[in-house]
Amino acid sequence: MRLPPREHELIDRSKTVTFTFEGEPVRAFAGDTIGSALFAAGRRVFGRSFKYHRRRGLLCCSGQCPNCMMTVDGVPNVRVCVRPPREGTVVKAQNVVGSLDRDLMAVTDRIGGPFTPVGFYYKTFIRPRWAWPYYEKFLRNAAGLGKLDPHVTERRRVDHEHAHAEVLVVGGGQSGLEAALAHARAGRQVVLIDEGPEPGGHQLANRERIMTMRSLAAETAQAGVEILPFARAIGLYEGNLVPVDRGSTLVKFRAETVVAATGTLEQPLVFAGNDLPGVMLPAGARRLANYWSLRPGERAVVLTVDDRGVETARELEAAGVEIAEVVDYRERVPRSVVAKGRKQVRSLTVDGKRFDCDLVVMSGSPQPNYGLLAHARARVEFDPGRGIFVPVELPPGVEVAGEASGDVGSPAVPPPSHGEGEGKSIVCFCEDVTTKDFKDAVAEGFDSIQLAKRYTTATMGPCQGRLCHLNAVRVAARETRTDEGTIGTTTARPPTSPVSMGLLAGRPHEAAKRTSMHHRHKDMGATVFWTGSWRRPHSYSADPQAEVRAVHESLGVIDVSTLGKLLVKGPDAGAFLDRLYPNRFSDLKVGRIRYGVLTNDAGRIFDDGTVARLADDEFYVTTTSTGADGVFQWFEWWNAVWHMDVELANVTGAVAAVNVTGPNARKLMERVFDGDVGNEAFAYLDAKRGHVAGVPALILRIGFVGELGYELHFPSPHGEHVWDALFEHGAEWNATPFGLEPQRILRLEKTHILVGQDTDAESNPLEAAMPWIVKLDKDDFIGKWAIEHVQERGLRSLLVGFEVPSGRMPVEGAQVVVGGKSAGRVTSVRYSEQVGKVIGMAIVPIDLSGEGTTFEIRIGGELDQAVVRTQPFHDPEGAKLRS
Amino acid sequence: MSFLLTCPHCGPREVEEFRCAGEVTTRPTERPGLRELNEYVFFKNNVAGVHREWWYHRHGCGTWFLAERDTTTNRVVRTELPA
Ligand code: FES
Ligand SMILES: [Zn+2]
Numbered sequence: 034m035r036l037p038p039r040e041h042e043l044i045d046r047s048k049t050v051t052f053t054f055e056g057e058p059v060r061a062f063a064g065d066t067i068g069s070a071l072f073a074a075g076r077r078v079f080g081r082s083f084k085y086h087r088r089r090g091l092l093c094c095s096g097q098c099p100n101c102m103m104t105v106d107g108v109p110n111v112r113v114c115v116r117p118p119r120e121g122t123v124v125k126a127q128n129v130v131g132s133l134d135r136d137l138m139a140v141t142d143r144i145g146g147p148f149t150p151v152g153f154y155y156k157t158f159i160r161p162r163w164a165w166p167y168y169e170k171f172l173r174n175a176a177g178l179g180k181l182d183p184h185v186t187e188r189r190r191v192d193h194e195h196a197h198a199e200v201l202v203v204g205g206g207q208s209g210l211e212a213a214l215a216h217a218r219a220g221r222q223v224v225l226i227d228e229g230p231e232p233g234g235h236q237l238a239n240r241e242r243i244m245t246m247r248s249l250a251a252e253t254a255q256a257g258v259e260i261l262p263f264a265r266a267i268g269l270y271e272g273n274l275v276p277v278d279r280g281s282t283l284v285k286f287r288a289e290t291v292v293a294a295t296g297t298l299e300q301p302l303v304f305a306g307n308d309l310p311g312v313m314l315p316a317g318a319r320r321l322a323n324y325w326s327l328r329p330g331e332r333a334v335v336l337t338v339d340d341r342g343v344e345t346a347r348e349l350e351a352a353g354v355e356i357a358e359v360v361d362y363r364e365r366v367p368r369s370v371v372a373k374g375r376k377q378v379r380s381l382t383v384d385g386k387r388f389d390c391d392l393v394v395m396s397g398s399p400q401p402n403y404g405l406l407a408h409a410r411a412r413v414e415f416d417p418g419r420g421i422f423v424p425v426e427l428p429p430g431v432e433v434a435g436e437a438s439g440d441v442g443s444p445a446v447p448p449p450s451h452g453e454g455e456g457k458s459i460v461c462f463c464e465d466v467t468t469k470d471f472k473d474a475v476a477e478g479f480d481s482i483q484l485a486k487r488y489t490t491a492t493m494g495p496c497q498g499r500l501c502h503l504n505a506v507r508v509a510a511r512e513t514r515t516d517e518g519t520i521g522t523t524t525a526r527p528p529t530s531p532v533s534m535g536l537l538a539g540r541p542h543e544a545a546k547r548t549s550m551h552h553r554h555k556d557m558g559a560t561v562f563w564t565g566s567w568r569r570p571h572s573y574s575a576d577p578q579a580e581v582r583a584v585h586e587s588l589g590v591i592d593v594s595t596l597g598k599l600l601v602k603g604p605d606a607g608a609f610l611d612r613l614y615p616n617r618f619s620d621l622k623v624g625r626i627r628y629g630v631l632t633n634d635a636g637r638i639f640d641d642g643t644v645a646r647l648a649d650d651e652f653y654v655t656t657t658s659t660g661a662d663g664v665f666q667w668f669e670w671w672n673a674v675w676h677m678d679v680e681l682a683n684v685t686g687a688v689a690a691v692n693v694t695g696p697n698a699r700k701l702m703e704r705v706f707d708g709d710v711g712n713e714a715f716a717y718l719d720a721k722r723g724h725v726a727g728v729p730a731l732i733l734r735i736g737f738v739g740e741l742g743y744e745l746h747f748p749s750p751h752g753e754h755v756w757d758a759l760f761e762h763g764a765e766w767n768a769t770p771f772g773l774e775p776q777r778i779l780r781l782e783k784t785h786i787l788v789g790q791d792t793d794a795e796s797n798p799l800e801a802a803m804p805w806i807v808k809l810d811k812d813d814f815i816g817k818w819a820i821e822h823v824q825e826r827g828l829r830s831l832l833v834g835f836e837v838p839s840g841r842m843p844v845e846g847a848q849v850v851v852g853g854k855s856a857g858r859v860t861s862v863r864y865s866e867q868v869g870k871v872i873g874m875a876i877v878p879i880d881l882s883g884e885g886t887t888f889e890i891r892i893g894g895e896l897d898q899a900v901v902r903t904q905p906f907h908d909p910e911g912a913k914l915r916s
Numbered sequence: 917m918s919f920l921l922t923c924p925h926c927g928p929r930e931v932e933e934f935r936c937a938g939e940v941t942t943r944p945t946e947r948p949g950l951r952e953l954n955e956y957v958f959f960k961n962n963v964a965g966v967h968r969e970w971w972y973h974r975h976g977c978g979t980w981f982l983a984e985r986d987t988t989t990n991r992v993v994r995t996e997l998p999a
Contacts, residue, residue, distance in 0.1 A: 195932075271918050271919060272918045666935070666972055670970070673980040673998050818948060819953060819957070
């Protein structure tokens with residue numbers, strides 16, 4: 034199949050790789066793409082069309098059309114004509130039932146049936162309503178582009194990067210290179226991006242021009258232009274932002290000047306059978322011959338409106354293709370054109386004259402590729418003389434170079450569209466929209482191009498209108514008996530071509546955070562999981578209950594470094610906190626701790642934590658782990674508004690924290706702490722400074738998990754040292770590390786809330802059952818008015834503890850049901866060994882919130898009984914905390 | 917949104933470095949009625965044109981500042997520290 038070695042071919046015949054297609058091995062040369070290697074192996078059918086499952090072959094060979102999409106190594110919708118194979122690459126056909134050559138769904142092409150009429154989505158699967166689920170099943174199978182394999186575990190990591198360029202040139206063809214060179218010579222910093230492996234554009238497929246292009250590229254690089262290959266511009270956004278897809282990186286370029294040197298898009302001609310395999314665009318045929326030394330066909334007919342077709346005919350002849358006829362529309366526009374063939378084109382009949390052929394090259398007038406310019410709101414106008422749309426007014430900071438400007442060389446005649454009659458004339462290759470569909474759409478009243486587009490779905494497929502927008506406008510103009518200028522264009526929006534979700538979901542600005550003791554957790558066998566941006570231990574063994582037991586019976590240690598930690602300092606510090614919290618802090622004694630929730634002016638809880646007074650003018654505030662940044666910003670914001678005499682510092686990362694808890698916690702503290710830890714000297718809710726294992730520390734005596742506990746705050750760099758010391762000295766009491774899961778069980782036994790888990794965007798402190806932390810006698814605080822209104826209207830719901838006598842476990846989020854209707858929800862639930870029951874918290878209607886009241890919750894599909902418990906399940910009096 | 921914003925402290929930066937906290941509102945000085953409260957908390961003017969809004973230099977110096985921005989074009993008229 035290969036031609037003898039040709040000058041300038043892109044393949045290296047001394048190197049081969051082997052991949053598989055549908056399980057069969059295929060050999061390729063270095064420089065081949067999957068598509069070219071399959072073509073070399075004799076394959077002509079590369080895909081099945083979206084709706085009618087018509088056979089489709091290579092059309093553009095430049096990654097622009099939908100025809101050659103296959104599933105490569107489990108990733109669907111890969112254009113194989115531009116994807117090089119690697120050793121062992123697994124390639125599969127898609128959108129077929131059966132095989133590419135015998136696709137069972139192809140009956141839809143012949144029998145018509147429900148798929149045929151335009152707007153079938155809107156018309157067909159409407160009634161009866163009960164059948165919708167079946168319709169959906171059927172449609173999902175029949176339609177769609179490829180399948181995502183949920184078992185493909187290849188995890189592509191995408192990074193997002195920012196870059197700046199004085200001039201960003203998009204497109205590395207001749208005019209792009211020349212523009213880049215000119216800007217670089219004028220002393221500007223220039224980056225040029227190109228989709229292919231090397232710049233040169235379509236001239237790389239032109240044997241006479243290829244060396245000129247290569248030396249131009251070398252000269253441009255020498256002038257200091259940074260040339261990025263395999264880089265695809267996704268769009269042009271405001272402020273000249275151009276996100277560039279580089280495979281595993283999304284580079285967001287911000288440029289002072291963007292030069293669109295995006296060239297033209299070759300356009301198909303519209304005639305019956307124009308989508309048969311073997312009907313190609315000029316570049317497709319040329320690339321086969323010149324890049325990969327393949328003969329695109331034995332005998333060809335060329336249909337052209339410009340010089341491209343004529344040149345292509347010459348090049349094909351040089352590759353040994355017999356040219357049966359060149360039909361030059363500039364001399365005479367034929368009245369009818371019909372291509373025939375089954376597996377591929379076999380003949381072309383022009384005005385009744387039949388040519389046998391296995392290749393038809395069609396060259397409609399090339400359309401300037403103005404997509405990027407249109408994103409930037411350049412004005413685009415129809416040029417009736419040439420039958421193309423050209424950009425006419427550019428926004429500031431945006432330039433256009435070369436053919437994209439409409440400077441497309443020799444004048445062409447506007448191509449006609451040859452309508453139906455003998456088979457389907459495809460307007461939109463992606464969505465299988467025919468000239469007849471447009472006729473029907475217009476007849477049904479969808480006569481504006483915007484409506485016709487949505488109704489027929491033309492231009493809405495993977496090529497994003499590249500190959501069909503112009504023809505769609507043309508056909509619409511014909512059907513509505515107006516002209517293309519009146520019809521106008523559809524709105525071009527980014528992205529210019531399909532973008533994988535994975536690329537956009539690249540890693541966020543904040544990287545994963547680990548505490549200073551992270552490696553110790555790993556060494557001790559912790560299972561680590563994400564909580565917000567933190568990586569934290571879930572538990573250290575397969576049995577979180579064992580860790581709970583250790584805390585209740587002896588001694589547990591948990592890393593709580595993720596807590597937000599803020600310092601509030603200054604003469605106004607107390608007054609400042611009084612204004613931010615419903616609770617009061619100005620009267621807190623130095624060395625004491627008080628709990629507080631934060632509310633916004635809607636009276637809704639958004640965070641909670643403890644506040645310790647370190648000095649008259651200094652407070653140490655902890656927040657939830659996920660709330661640290663938000664609370665700090667909130668404090669800073671109000672400080673910017675109020676201008677009080679306070680200073681704020683976020684010391685979250687600088688300070689590590691460990692909670693030492695359990696009946697033996699004091700014994701351990703006696704060993705490692707250099708102060709008095711007797712219950713008199715260091716009482717519950719006291720805050721003391723001192724040293725732990727020689728490290729300066731602030732100790733808060735609090736009890737989130739319900740046992741005697743000390744929270745040690747100390748400089749992060751000493752994390753591992755302190756952690757090790759606690760386990761060394763705690764060995765006697767079998768000190769046990771515990772993770773987040775056991776902590777959740779422990780705190781639930783105390784019905785201590787987790788903000789965001791047991792509260793939501795509607796929760797206020799009164800209905801969250803915390804009236805004691807609201808001091809409505811204060812003059813003002815953020816949220817006061819709204820909470821007062823809640824109090825005046827009366828409580829409607831309440832957050833309560835509950836147990837499930839049946840022992841069955843509802844899911845978190847399960848409905849609380851009253852009279853068959855949802856009336857609340859379960860916010861937390863766990864099995865507690867200590868209590869011997871399934872326990873939880875739920876938001877219930879106020880009249881069901883009394884101690885011992887029974888209410889219904891949904892477990893699985895059924896209703897079960899839960900009983901309200903208003904007291905903590907464990908140590909209700911708090912005796913252990915105070916012991 | 918994609919434009920440059922000038923932090924009064926750090927100078928022009930990518931807008932992604934900042935957090936926008938919405939239009940400047942005035943907190944009532946006296947306890948409002950339920951209606952006024954809801955208006956203050958939930959209703960924004962949502963101007964099509966130039967308005968004043970809060971910004972926070974999140975991935976930078978951590979300054980809260982005010983910007984006058986045209987919401988229809990994203991042209992930033994000016995930025996300043998709160999008085
Ligand atoms: S032939 Fe591969 S995209 Fe057109
Ligand atoms: Zn700044």
